[in-house]
Amino acid sequence: MRTVLLLVALLGSGAVLAQNTQQPSADLDYNYLELRFVDVDSNGGDGVRFAGSYEFGNNWLLVGGLTSLDYNNSVDGRWIEIGAGYVWHYTNDWDMVATMRYVNAEFDNQILSVDDDGLAFSGGVRGLIAPRFEVRGSVNHITVGDSDTYLDIAGDYYFTPQFAAGLSIEFAGDTDIITIGGRWFFE
Numbered sequence: 001m002r003t004v005l006l007l008v009a010l011l012g013s014g015a016v017l018a019q020n021t022q023q024p025s026a027d028l029d030y031n032y033l034e035l036r037f038v039d040v041d042s043n044g045g046d047g048v049r050f051a052g053s054y055e056f057g058n059n060w061l062l063v064g065g066l067t068s069l070d071y072n073n074s075v076d077g078r079w080i081e082i083g084a085g086y087v088w089h090y091t092n093d094w095d096m097v098a099t100m101r102y103v104n105a106e107f108d109n110q111i112l113s114v115d116d117d118g119l120a121f122s123g124g125v126r127g128l129i130a131p132r133f134e135v136r137g138s139v140n141h142i143t144v145g146d147s148d149t150y151l152d153i154a155g156d157y158y159f160t161p162q163f164a165a166g167l168s169i170e171f172a173g174d175t176d177i178i179t180i181g182g183r184w185f186f187e
Contacts, residue, residue, distance in 0.1 A: 036181030044072035094127035118143035
């Protein structure tokens with residue numbers, strides 16, 4: 001837990017220090033599609049996540065995603081999210097982002113099927129610590145199942161202005177989720 005708090009403090013201090021940088025405007029883009037490989041450590045699950053975001057003016061976003069997981073114990077999971085968000089452009093290189101999403105989760109095995117709906121809330125920062133390296137951090141709460149609050153930390157390297165790839169880690173209770181993948185920016 002101390003590691004998580006330290007990482008949150010570092011991300012927050014980076015946002016404050018970014019006010020004094022003299023780098024040219026990066027204009028973080030919120031019009032993207034991403035594909036990520038997902039690894040769930042505690043349950044032996046893995047799969048893929050397809051997600052996207054579209055900024056439709058006045059700092060408002062549409063967000064959504066589909067995650068498909070396969071667990072070693074013959075359980076399949078599907079996770080669908082759709083929602084909206086708001087971006088506050090704190091500086092040229094740092095934004096604060098909040099989203100709210102409707103979530104539908106379904107888990108199946110050969111005997112039983114479980115389906116649950118709920119809401120997910122996120123608040124965090126996104127910014128550039130170097131001209132081609134982006135970091136993100138957010139605190140998230142989800143009401144599906146037993147409800148949970150978790151921390152998400154990510155970093156992406158921009159190979160071109162239209163393509164970035166990187167890693168994310170989600171710390172939640174007894175489960176950590178690691179993803180690796182890429183984003184394609186379409187505007």
